[in-house]
Amino acid sequence: MDRREILEELKKVLAPYTENKEMLAGINEQTDLINDLKINSANLVDIIIDAEAKYNIEIDMDSSEKMVDVKSCIDVIAEKMSVRE
Amino acid sequence: MSRRVVITGLGVVSPNGVGVPDFLSSIRNGVSGIRFMPEYEQLNFNCQVTGLPEFELSHIKNYIPEVALNGLKAISIGYGIKAGLDAWTDAGYTMDSDQPRWETGCIFGCSVGDTAVVKNVINRVDARESKKLGSRVVEQIMNSGVTAYISGRLGLANRVTTNSSACATGTQAILMGYEHIKHGLAKRMLVGSTEHVDSYIFGTFDSMRVLARKFNHLPEQASRPMSASAGGFVPGSGAGAMILEDLDFALERNATIYAEIAGGASNSGGQRSGGTMTAPGPGGIVRCIADALASSNINARQIDLICGHLTATHADLLEVQNWGQALDRKGDDFPLINSLKSMIGHCLSAAGSIEAVAVVLQLMHQFVHPNLNLQDPHPEILKLISADKLPATMVKKEINTIAKANFGFGDINTCLIFSKYNHT
Numbered sequence: 001m002d003r004r005e006i007l008e009e010l011k012k013v014l015a016p017y018t019e020n021k022e023m024l025a026g027i028n029e030q031t032d033l034i035n036d037l038k039i040n041s042a043n044l045v046d047i048i049i050d051a052e053a054k055y056n057i058e059i060d061m062d063s064s065e066k067m068v069d070v071k072s073c074i075d076v077i078a079e080k081m082s083v084r085e
Numbered sequence: 086m087s088r089r090v091v092i093t094g095l096g097v098v099s100p101n102g103v104g105v106p107d108f109l110s111s112i113r114n115g116v117s118g119i120r121f122m123p124e125y126e127q128l129n130f131n132c133q134v135t136g137l138p139e140f141e142l143s144h145i146k147n148y149i150p151e152v153a154l155n156g157l158k159a160i161s162i163g164y165g166i167k168a169g170l171d172a173w174t175d176a177g178y179t180m181d182s183d184q185p186r187w188e189t190g191c192i193f194g195c196s197v198g199d200t201a202v203v204k205n206v207i208n209r210v211d212a213r214e215s216k217k218l219g220s221r222v223v224e225q226i227m228n229s230g231v232t233a234y235i236s237g238r239l240g241l242a243n244r245v246t247t248n249s250s251a252c253a254t255g256t257q258a259i260l261m262g263y264e265h266i267k268h269g270l271a272k273r274m275l276v277g278s279t280e281h282v283d284s285y286i287f288g289t290f291d292s293m294r295v296l297a298r299k300f301n302h303l304p305e306q307a308s309r310p311m312s313a314s315a316g317g318f319v320p321g322s323g324a325g326a327m328i329l330e331d332l333d334f335a336l337e338r339n340a341t342i343y344a345e346i347a348g349g350a351s352n353s354g355g356q357r358s359g360g361t362m363t364a365p366g367p368g369g370i371v372r373c374i375a376d377a378l379a380s381s382n383i384n385a386r387q388i389d390l391i392c393g394h395l396t397a398t399h400a401d402l403l404e405v406q407n408w409g410q411a412l413d414r415k416g417d418d419f420p421l422i423n424s425l426k427s428m429i430g431h432c433l434s435a436a437g438s439i440e441a442v443a444v445v446l447q448l449m450h451q452f453v454h455p456n457l458n459l460q461d462p463h464p465e466i467l468k469l470i471s472a473d474k475l476p477a478t479m480v481k482k483e484i485n486t487i488a489k490a491n492f493g494f495g496d497i498n499t500c501l502i503f504s505k506y507n508h509t
Contacts, residue, residue, distance in 0.1 A: 016155040042220040046156065049219050 001081065003029075006055075006074050013050050017043045029071040044068070051077060057084055090266045091506055093340045094176025094328030096168035096277070097442045100136030100321050100429040103144075104171065109446050111428065113479055115455040117305035118429045119319055128284060132296035134304040135282060136321025136430035140164060148180075149238055156221035159199030161281035164324035164435070165231035166238070169193060169275055172326040173239060177340060182240040190243030190271045191236040192262045193326070194254035194278030196434035198226035200285040231279050231324075243271040251493030252394070253351070254278045255325060255437020256501055260349040262329045263501075272334045277326030280435035287320055293363075295398060296320065308431075309458040310395040310424035311405070311466055311475060318396040321430030325438030327445065342506045344448045347486070348381025349501040350374075360496035364400065367407050369498050374411035374490065377500035383486055385412040388420045388502075390453055392444050392489045395424035396431045402465050404492070409469050412488075419470035420488075421480065427457035437491040441501065444489050448505050453480040 001009075011024055018024055018037040033039045039047070048064045051057070051073070057080035059067075067073045095105050100118025102108030111118070118136045125133040142163045146154055148170050157163065169191075170180060202225045209218050224230050229247035236245045244265055250257050255278035262274035282290075290296055297317040300307035308319040335342060352373045353360075360366025378385055391408055395401050405422070409415050425440045432439055447453060455478050462475050490500040 017152055019150055019152055040152070043152075046219040046221065049217055 003074050003078065006077050007070065009054060010070065010073055010077070013047060013054050014039070017047060027070050029074065031070045033068055033070070055081055057081055088267050088269060089332035090263045090329050090346045091332050091335050092327050092343045092346065092445055093330050093335050094172040095343065095442050095445060096171030096175060096326040097439055098138045098140055098164040098168050098323045099325070099439050100138050100323060103138050103140055103167070105175065105442070105446070108442070109450070112425065112443050112446065112454040113452060115457050115479065116428065117457060118321070119304045119307055121301060121304045124284065125287065126301070128288070130287065130291045131294065131298040132291055132317070132319065133301040134297070134307045134319055135287065136319060136323070136432065138164065138323045140167070149234065153234070156219070157225070158202050159225040159230060161195060161199055161279045162225060162231045162234055164281060164322070165193055165195070165277065165279035165326070166234055168277055168279070168324040168326040169235040170238065172277070172328050173275060176328040180239055184240065185242030186240050187242045188272040189241045189274065190262070190265060191232050191241045191245045191275045192248060192258045193232040193235055193276065194248045194258040194434050194438070195228050195231050196249055196251060196254060196280060197286065198228055198230060199281065200283055202226050204285070235275060239275070241275060243274070249434070250497045251495055252431070252433055252436055253491045253493035253497040253499045254434035255439070256441060256489060256491045256499040257351050258438065259327065259329070259346070259441055260351055260499055260501060263346045263349060266329055266331050272331045274329045275326065276329055277324060278434050278438040279324035280322055280433045282320040282322045282433065290320055297397065306458050308397055308427050310397040310427050310456065311401050311463055312397070312459050313461045313463045315397040315401065315463070317398055318426065319430035321432040323429070323432050323435050323439055325435060325440070325442040327442065344445045345504050345506045347383050347502040347504045348377055349499065350376035350380055351497070351499040352376065353498065354496040356496045362496070363494055365492040365496055365498060367403065369496060370404070370407040370492065371411045373498035373500045374408065374488065377488070377502050381502040383502050383504070385414065387486045388412060388488045389482070389484045390447065390487045391420050391422040392440055392487055393422055393424050394491045396426055402463055405466050405469055415469055417471045419474045421453050421474050421476060422470070423454055423456050423476060425454065427459065437499065440491070441489055444487050444503050448484055448487060448503060451481065451484055453482060453484065455479050
């Protein structure tokens with residue numbers, strides 16, 4: 001799965017946590033989860049749990065703390081998927 | 086302290102009607118909301134009937150943001166949101182507000198956080214998977230979750246809390262909201278209570294052998310307050326809510342006023358002199374009713390109707406005795422008396438608020454709802470009051486003042502006096 005494919009899948013993971021569906025459809029690597037998508041910071045935990053299930057990976061605490069924008073999410077997910085493979 | 090407190094909005098999720106119009110129609114016509122639960126038969130419960138509202142969480146999709154609804158699992162919070170926000174819009178208010186509403190508070194009672202959510206926590210933690218629980222669990226197992234959801238949606242920013250006093254919770258929430266306005270601390274209070282009796286809560290009462298067990302295949306006949314054949318109560322679920330306002334504040338905005346809360350009182354019998362953890366003592370009840378009358382400047386003779394606690398246990402007789410003593414009325418002179426539990430069962434912490442909604446509707450529409458399953462009034466009750474004080478069919482009558490009480494575990498009593506709103 002390349003970065004573009006991960007991003008497309010990530011949209012589905014983020015969907016339940018943002019009211020801003022228009023912005024979600026057009027996210028890029030620079031999109032910030034809290035400032036742009038207006039996701040409640042408490043829900044970042046839920047996004048990580050959902051991402052673990054979606055990509056069949058485990059995201060450790062240190063990695064999860066980095067996941068604040070789309071770029072860092074893809075970085076962590078891609079890294080953990082490569083470890084799995 | 087001349088402030089008056091009036092009711093300007095109602096919301097209800099009841100086993101016999103979700104929403105005020107359906108509920109009103111059901112209580113007028115004596116429609117039971119008690120049903121047989123095949124699952125309870127499977128679980129070997131003695132009692133296999135319950136009062137369960139026709140409700141799913143998807144019904145509140147237009148009430149709270151989609152993001153909030155997505156992770157919501159607690160049914161009791163769902164009931165509370167539906168009843169609370171319905172009451173709010175019924176009072177003529179819009180839900181959205183960018184600013185905190187400093188003049189409005191919320192007291193919404195609840196006995197126990199959602200046990201299905203708790204069960205998930207226990208399973209996950211025991212499986213060493215606590216990190217899979219996510220962020221939405223705490224707000225649904227905390228007792229105040231329902232209040233937090235309601236006040237968050239509406240921006241309520243005066244006193245916001247959840248009270249808990251077992252079966253007296255609902256009436257007590259209303260009383261606390263009333264007192265807060267009466268003391269000049271808020272202009273408006275959203276008050277009510279919720280309860281979802283799932284199989285785990287149900288099981289704890291079933292094991293106490295206090296539930297009706299002889300009507301499992303005749304569910305509508307299972308809840309029989311004040312009858313000779315009463316054999317225990319039927320647990321029910323739901324929520325009731327109302328908007329209380331300072332009278333002057335309500336008049337200024339030309340609100341429709343449904344009724345007035347003339348006064349009320351809450352006490353405990355101290356678990357002394359007959360009162361125990363599970364049974365109310367007569368001293369506390371009589372005193373509570375007398376205090377409620379004194380606080381409202383209402384004479385005992387003015388009470389037209391008693392909407393009792395009356396759960397369909399041995400305590401019904403004691404309760405009628407206590408009303409008689411507190412009001413000093415008996416026989417033909419006793420007020421009419423009814424129990425909504427005959428239709429919906431005992432909704433525990435939601436009992437007081439759902440029953441109080443029924444009280445306000447009876448005042449607004451000038452009727453007395455029937456007591457179901459009262460073909461055989463308890464003979465000892467008939468020694469205290471005339472049979473015609475126990476209506477088995479709906480009565481159309483001028484009703485100006487209603488006394489409403491609930492009594493809860495811990496020997497906690499609450500009594501409210503409602504009156505028809507009169508401008509003078």
